[in-house]
Every structure is written in structure tokens, then in C-alpha cells.
């Protein structure tokens with residue numbers, strides 16, 4: 001249970017509400033190409049409208065490094081939100097200052113404004129006190145619904161919370177509830193699937209999960225560091241040499257804890273890192289010296305399917321191979337399908353895995369797809385999220 005105040009703990013009627021959302025959506029040629037994050041924020045925005053709040057939305061988009069960047073304006077996201085709400089959403093060209101104050105003064109109950117990209121101010125990512133106070137000065141209440149940015153201690157996520165009653169939005173609450181329950185009272189067998197490219201980025205997660213799970217399935221580029229640590233020839237596959245010792249420590253910890261640690265038993269290897277490369281399937285002991293592993297093989301996919309099917313709770317973070325290139329997409333496709341077929345409760349930890357279940361058209365079969373990649377990873381590492389810890393404690 002979230003020990004922080006939520007929107008439901010406050011009377012919002014007539015209140016100016018600064019609501020931080022994560023509208024950091026993919027864009028192409030000025031248009032939003034995936035509106036998942038905007039749709040995910042709609043229940044909170046509708047709740048605010050229905051309860052008579054004056055809604056001031058704020059978000060970042062991309063990494064403009066503290067300067068105005070024409071390609072990172074939020075107006076297109078605002079237009080999409082307006083379609084989803086069937087209601088006017090006015091997109092402003094600033095996030096603080098006189099124009100913004102005047103617009104807010106003219107806002108009626110249930111009205112919605114979208115401020116400009118907060119990262120156009122250098123103070124945002126520095127969690128600058130003055131900027132945080134300026135944001136707070138615009139409103140009576142702060143609602144944080146930006147789960148995707150909850151791992152960032154920025155002026156509009158954590159700084160502002162010091163100056164206003166600060167409560168969680170519905171999306172933030174749901175994300176914390178699902179991920180929190182999964183990790184604190186998991187249904188068993190509990191399986192985590194970890195893939196992706198870098199061991200370095202997943203160390204904390206693997207370490208933390210080893211204390212929680214029954215099965216750990218490893219795939220993607222990071223499996224080769226473990227395979228090498230076990231003494232396998234891995235050819236030109238991705239490896240982090242300085243993490244071999246750590247990989248051995250994890251294998252040992254798994255053994256001590258009775259966690260079943262699965263590594264690929266076969267692979268799709270390629271002559272080079274290219275979709276046009278020559279490819280073949282090999283057993284994991286038979287990776288040729290100058291080839292590289294770019295996907296788990298069919299035997300591994302079958303093995304992982306069985307584990308997934310026999311689990312009650314499965315968390316997936318990181319692709320099994322270079323799924324952006326079709327010759328190396330099968331392993332990730334197979335895991336996505338196994339996740340769709342299992343009766344267990346399935347949680348997707350954002351980022352590339354969320355993109356993969358979309359690509360393989362099984363997103364609607366998942367029980368929960370997190371809107372945060374980095375945020376869900378940090379949560380799974382057991383780290384405190386500043387966007388959450390800064391909220392007002394429940395009385």
C-alpha cells in the first residue's frame with residue numbers, strides 16, 4: 001500500500017492543480033507516433049476534470065538540455081490529448097511566467113492547460129529551487145502522475161512537492177501497486193526474464209531479483225557475459241569483461257538461494273552485426289570463434305516457454321535478441337507469445353520489452369505494461385523513487 005496521499009484524499013473543487021504527467025512520447029515529423037503514455041494519463045486528467053479542478057498539465061519531452069528546441073514542443077501531445085478527452089486542451093509556449101499566470105487566471109473549473117516542455121529550463125533537471133517554487137506558485141495542489149519520470153529528482157517531479165500538498169495520480173498509484181505487490185507478495189513460482197544489451201545496467205536488478213524469484217531467465221546480449229564466466233567460447237558476442245567476476249558471484253548467489261538460473265542453451269549466431277549477415281543456429285558450446293550470438297535459439301525459446309507457462313507471476317525486462325532486425329527477432333517473439341499464453345500474471349517492465357509486445361501484437365494479452373522503463377528498473381532494484389518519496393505522507 002502506498003503510504004502517500006492520493007488525489008482522493010483532497011477536495012479538488014475550484015483548486016488549481018499542477019499535474020505532472022509523462023508525455024515523453026515518440027515523435028516523427030512533428031506527430032506523435034505512439035500515444036500510450038498520453039492514454040495512460042487520461043483517467044487522472046478525467047478525474048481532475050470531473051472533480052472541478054483547474055488542470056495545469058506539465059511534462060518533459062526528450063532531452064533538450066535546458067534550451068528551447070522547436071522539435072521538442074508539447075503542442076502535438078496536447079492535440080492528441082484533446083482528441084482523447086473530446087475537450088479543448090490549450091498548449092502554451094512557456095511553463096512559467098506572466099503569460100502562463102494569465103492563462104491560469106482565466107482557467108475555469110474542469111478546464112485543461114498544457115504547459116510547454118519543462119526541460120526548456122535548465123533548472124528542471126538540476127532540481128533548481130527557484131524553478132520549483134515558480135511551478136508551485138502556479139497552483140494550490142501538486143499531483144504527480146509521471147511514473148516514467150519518477151526516478152528523476154527534477155524541479156517538476158520532486159522539487160515542487162516541497163511547496164504544495166503533493167499527492168499521487170491514478171497511474172502512479174497503479175504502477176506502484178502492481179510492481180510493489182509483485183515484488184513484496186509474489187505468487188509463486190515467480191519468474192523474472194532479463195535481457196537487453198548491458199550487464200552493467202541490469203546488475204542492481206539481477207542482484208535484487210535473486211532475493212525474490214524462483215526462476216531467472218537470462219537472454220539478450222547480457223547472457224554472453226554469464227556464458228563466458230562459465231567458461232564458454234562466445235566468439236565475437238557482446239561481453240563486459242570487467243563484469244565476469246560479478247557474473248560468477250550472481251551464479252553462486254543463485255545456487256545458494258535455490259534460484260534456478262537459466263542461460264541460453266542454443267543461439268542464432270551471425271557473421272556480423274547486420275540484418276543481411278550470414279546466420280546459423282548452434283548449440284551454446286559451439287559458437288564459432290569469429291561469429292556473434294544475436295538471439296536465443298529455438299531450444300532455449302522452448303525451455304523458457306515451459307518455465308513461463310508454469311509460473312504464476314512473470315516479470316519481463318529486456319529483449320532476448322536484436323529484435324529490431326528480423327533474423328534475430330524470433331527469440332523475443334517467442335517469449336512475447338509465451339507471455340501471452342501463460343495463465344500467470346504478466347508484467348512488462350517498460351522500455352524495449354514494451355515495444356516488443358506491441359510489435360508482436362500481444363500487448364493486450366499482458367496484465368500490466370509499465371509506462372516507465374528506467375523507473376520500473378529502479379523500482380525493481382529496490383531503489384527509492386524521488387517522484388514518490390517526495391509526496392506528502394498519508395496521515
Ligand SMILES: Nc1ncnc2c1ncn2[C@@H]1O[C@H](COP(=O)(O)OP(=O)(O)O)[C@@H](O)[C@H]1O
Pocket residue numbers: 195196197198201219220221222238293294295317318319320321322323324350351352353373
Ligand atoms: N545478443 C545481443 N547482442 C547485441 N545486442 C543485443 C543482443 N540482444 C539484444 N540486444 C539489444 O539490446 C537492446 C536493448 O538493451 P537494453 O537497453 O539493455 O534493454 P531495455 O531497453 O529493455 O532495458 C536492443 O536494442 C537489442 O537490439
Ligand SMILES: O=C(OP(=O)(O)O)[C@H](O)COP(=O)(O)O
Pocket residue numbers: 022024062063148149152350351371372373374375
Ligand atoms: O522515457 C523515459 O524513460 P524510459 O525510456 O526509461 O522509460 C522517461 O520519460 C524519462 O526520460 P529521461 O530518461 O530523459 O529522464
